[in-house]
Amino acid sequence: MTRGEDKAARERADMVRDQLLARGMDPGPVLKAMGEVPREMFVPRSHRSAAYDDAPLALAGGQTISQPYVVARMTEELGLRGDERVLEVGTGSGYQTAILARVAAEVYSIERDALLLGRASDVLARLAYDTVHLRHGDGRLGWPEEEPFGGILVAAVGREPPPALLAQLGPGARLVMPLKYDDTEDGEVLVRLERRGDSFHRTPLFPVRFVPLLAGTR
Numbered sequence: 001m002t003r004g005e006d007k008a009a010r011e012r013a014d015m016v017r018d019q020l021l022a023r024g025m026d027p028g029p030v031l032k033a034m035g036e037v038p039r040e041m042f043v044p045r046s047h048r049s050a051a052y053d054d055a056p057l058a059l060a061g062g063q064t065i066s067q068p069y070v071v072a073r074m075t076e077e078l079g080l081r082g083d084e085r086v087l088e089v090g091t092g093s094g095y096q097t098a099i100l101a102r103v104a105a106e107v108y109s110i111e112r113d114a115l116l117l118g119r120a121s122d123v124l125a126r127l128a129y130d131t132v133h134l135r136h137g138d139g140r141l142g143w144p145e146e147e148p149f150g151g152i153l154v155a156a157v158g159r160e161p162p163p164a165l166l167a168q169l170g171p172g173a174r175l176v177m178p179l180k181y182d183d184t185e186d187g188e189v190l191v192r193l194e195r196r197g198d199s200f201h202r203t204p205l206f207p208v209r210f211v212p213l214l215a216g217t218r
């Protein structure tokens with residue numbers, strides 16, 4: 001281990017203890033993944049020293065990499081066993097994708113911004129995540145060739161879960177996504193939906209702040 005890797009490993013251990021366990025998360029595969037994925041490799045060089053801060057960080061084009069706690073909770077709320085194929089909408093930096101790759105069998109991730117997707121693809125390839133499949137496109141349409149999914153994570157806020165994504169959710173599987181409600185001022189809430197037959201059981205989790213889920217690509 002180089003001195004830099006050693007420092008990052010210590011910062012990860014502190015992050016897991018102070019930001020995740022301290023907020024009541026249980027030890028398990030998700031926290032193990034959070035303790036292993038080198039977050040500093042997914043953030044812009046200028047933000048490396050802040051990689052393990054208890055905060056979101058800026059990416060190119062006004063996008064953000066979510067706060068570690070939010071990444072961990074969204075992953076945990078999918079309730080994965082480990083053998084699922086998971087869909088992610090909003091690859092961004094690829095950090096959340098890497099966490100998912102450690103707790104699921106296959107990850108299908110869609111990003112609308114070609115520049116961000118290219119960077120995420122480079123980092124994920126360098127770290128040899130070969131169960132990750134990336135696509136440039138509008139994630140609101142899902143990835144119909146690979147449905148049904150054992151979990152769907154949407155990393156951008158909308159008013160309702162896109163119907164195509166609900167249609168691609170397998171039996172008993174969960175979709176985790178931030179939703180914007182009219183009656184909570186500009187508030188956004190992280191929501192978990194679980195498929196039961198043809199209905200979806202909705203559980204609001206906690207307030208969050210995300211970039212918008214947009215139509216089309218760039």
Ligand code: SAH
Pocket residue numbers: 063064065066089090091092093094095096097110111112113116137138139140155156211212213214215216
């Ligand atoms: N989870 C990411 C952060 C994602 S930020 C990480 O760990 O870094 C949200 C991302 O969603 C942005 O990169 C944005 O470009 C993307 N996005 C927004 N609308 C989208 C859509 N319709 N389809 C795919 N990606 C979308």
